[in-house]
Amino acid sequence: MNDVSCESCGMPIESGHYCDYCVDADGNLQDFDTRFATMVAWQARRSPDAPREQVEAETRAYLATMPAWRNHPRLVGNA
Ligand SMILES: [Zn+2]
Numbered sequence: 001m002n003d004v005s006c007e008s009c010g011m012p013i014e015s016g017h018y019c020d021y022c023v024d025a026d027g028n029l030q031d032f033d034t035r036f037a038t039m040v041a042w043q044a045r046r047s048p049d050a051p052r053e054q055v056e057a058e059t060r061a062y063l064a065t066m067p068a069w070r071n072h073p074r075l076v077g078n079a
Contacts, residue, residue, distance in 0.1 A: 008068040
């Protein structure tokens with residue numbers, strides 16, 4: 001009975017909207033650039049041989065599926 005996931009990164013969480021990685025010290029969702037940079041770093045670790053452009057494109061595509069970011073101006077109208 002625990003299928004809550006972070007609305008920013010998709011990580012399983014106990015409750016609430018966001019995991020500890022996605023919020024600042026006050027519990028507010030981090031801004032897009034902070035989150036994007038962190039997730040690009042995660043993705044780059046998973047795919048160490050992938051070019052930076054591909055890693056960033058994959059991260060953008062992933063964030064576009066997240067409730068917290070899918071309508072974000074940095075993801076919408078970027079085509
Ligand atoms: Zn998260």
